[in-house]
Amino acid sequence: MKKLYSLAVLVLLAGVSVLLYSFSFKNNDAGLTGIINVDGGMITGVKSITGNVVSFKGVPFAAPPVGQLRWKAPHPVEHWAGVKKCDAFGPSPMQAKPVPFGVYTREFLIPEQPISEDCLYLNVWAKNSAAPKKPVFVWIYGGGFASGGAAVPIYDGEAMAKKGIIFVSINYRVGVFGFLAHPELTKESPDKASGNYALLDQIAALKWIKRNIANFGGNPGNVTIGGQSAGSMSVNCLVAAPVAKGLFNKAIAESGSMIVSNPMIKSLTLKDAEQQGIKLASVTHANNIDELRKVLAADLMKIPGGYSPIVDGYVLPEPVSQIFAEGKENNIPLLTGWNADEGFVFSFKKKEAFQQEAKEKYGKDAGEFLKYFPANTDEEAAHSQTKLSRDMIFAISGYKWAGLQAQRAKAPVYVYYFQHKLPATPDFEKYGAFHTGEVAYATDNLKFLNRPWKPADKILASQMSAYWVNFITNGDPNGKNLPTWPKYNKNMSKVIVFDNIALQRRLPDKEELEFMLSKVEK
Numbered sequence: 001m002k003k004l005y006s007l008a009v010l011v012l013l014a015g016v017s018v019l020l021y022s023f024s025f026k027n028n029d030a031g032l033t034g035i036i037n038v039d040g041g042m043i044t045g046v047k048s049i050t051g052n053v054v055s056f057k058g059v060p061f062a063a064p065p066v067g068q069l070r071w072k073a074p075h076p077v078e079h080w081a082g083v084k085k086c087d088a089f090g091p092s093p094m095q096a097k098p099v100p101f102g103v104y105t106r107e108f109l110i111p112e113q114p115i116s117e118d119c120l121y122l123n124v125w126a127k128n129s130a131a132p133k134k135p136v137f138v139w140i141y142g143g144g145f146a147s148g149g150a151a152v153p154i155y156d157g158e159a160m161a162k163k164g165i166i167f168v169s170i171n172y173r174v175g176v177f178g179f180l181a182h183p184e185l186t187k188e189s190p191d192k193a194s195g196n197y198a199l200l201d202q203i204a205a206l207k208w209i210k211r212n213i214a215n216f217g218g219n220p221g222n223v224t225i226g227g228q229s230a231g232s233m234s235v236n237c238l239v240a241a242p243v244a245k246g247l248f249n250k251a252i253a254e255s256g257s258m259i260v261s262n263p264m265i266k267s268l269t270l271k272d273a274e275q276q277g278i279k280l281a282s283v284t285h286a287n288n289i290d291e292l293r294k295v296l297a298a299d300l301m302k303i304p305g306g307y308s309p310i311v312d313g314y315v316l317p318e319p320v321s322q323i324f325a326e327g328k329e330n331n332i333p334l335l336t337g338w339n340a341d342e343g344f345v346f347s348f349k350k351k352e353a354f355q356q357e358a359k360e361k362y363g364k365d366a367g368e369f370l371k372y373f374p375a376n377t378d379e380e381a382a383h384s385q386t387k388l389s390r391d392m393i394f395a396i397s398g399y400k401w402a403g404l405q406a407q408r409a410k411a412p413v414y415v416y417y418f419q420h421k422l423p424a425t426p427d428f429e430k431y432g433a434f435h436t437g438e439v440a441y442a443t444d445n446l447k448f449l450n451r452p453w454k455p456a457d458k459i460l461a462s463q464m465s466a467y468w469v470n471f472i473t474n475g476d477p478n479g480k481n482l483p484t485w486p487k488y489n490k491n492m493s494k495v496i497v498f499d500n501i502a503l504q505r506r507l508p509d510k511e512e513l514e515f516m517l518s519k520v521e522k
Helices: 002-025 158-162 175-179 183-188 197-216 230-240 270-284 289-293 297-301 320-325 351-372 378-408 455-474 510-520
Strands: 036-038 041-044 053-060 083-085 121-127 134-140 166-170 218-228 250-254 334-339 413-418 494-498 502-506
Touching: 036 197, 041 053, 053 158, 121 158, 121 197, 134 197, 134 230, 134 455, 158 166, 158 455, 166 197, 175 197, 175 297, 183 270, 183 289, 197 218, 197 230, 218 230, 218 455, 230 250, 230 320, 250 455, 270 289, 270 297, 320 378, 334 378, 334 455, 351 378, 351 510, 378 413, 378 510, 455 494, 455 502
Parallel strands: 041 083, 134 166, 134 218, 218 250, 250 334, 334 413, 413 494
Antiparallel strands: 036 041, 053 121, 121 166, 494 502
16 A cells, blocks of 8 residues: 555656646747746746747846845845746846947947846746757856946847757846955855855856756756856856856856956955955945945945955855866866957057066066067057957966866867957957957857958858857867867867868967966966
């Protein structure tokens, strides 16, 4: 009798599982157009014009970090009544009004509105099919940890979802709201740490995905995180972070790492970050954290200060460079690279000043430095300064990351070098393969940029996005009708160079990167 009872219970439980799965998808014909169950309640999405993809925009993954939740780790999402229609992006995180500049036209920026502290929302694009176990890609935006958001047009996930993956883009807090540390915040935290709220937001989103993505047809055991610039640096931190272990299986890092000291992004110790927080509080005349939480967001943003990930003892128990040097990072496949012309120089030195600076800074090695960064004319000196900026901010750190992983022969690493110049008007031609220029190709989103695209651009976008989807699917970018992309080996240094087409080449500027890395690490 007991056996019969146990069998009946098992059958009942199996039936409940089937019902829950069916309820998530409604039925095989409805695909994702029905009601989906997620943390907090029920949601519906919107079909694309073709009907092939369903998007769910503005899905809350945590409680709004406002009021008493400002500068706290994300809290569980609040339950809502009825069915939430997820047809529009949630607010972008609190930041200065986005203003186009230089090559960065409106398509590279978040919408002007809405912007709010209530920003912890994510977006999901998936094929309109009940087929389960699709690989999942989680996109983390850049913006120097001071700006950005998931609603940027070139981050749209429809094109990638059509290729058979689930594309998820997430918001996280930036600037003072994402990184303020203070002794009182550290004291009230159960983890005895403060400041890395942006990274905690990203981790909370990944946990949400782990719990909920199967209801969209995704495989929670096959998740790839990816990002560009500060998003790539975030990926680097998450790969290093013990508390993020098990939340993802692969990583894509486009132009950004924190393994080598960066002249633009400084990673402070908790003690130094707390002192920065004390100074900010004094400017506002707040006597304690409760009062500081009541200061208007607009007033907080007026106070100067740079913010970035902190060695807080919890999310990052040690500097990222040390975690990787000791081999303590999460051992997962990596696809990474950088762009040919992505340096940032706002005021160029004349050739004489650049040559003199090289002699003062590099002494007996100035000749070798000027071999890699020549300055025989003012124009050549300007180009060298842009190239040097690229190396110092992006390339040498990415090069070091790839080399460390390849050297240990752990999980494979694949390296790219993007040197394709986007078609442009004469005003924009000088920017070449600029910072962020690769994103629309990798996501197959050229249609969102108003450029005079040529057939070669569309071919390159097709190739790049295919490599990305292959890697997201199985940890190897190689696939049918694509040039072979070899695993990176520091001695051979074979990479894929993206120009008019994808080609296998030796890593450009390898000796230059080795030279600069040796100087930075002295």
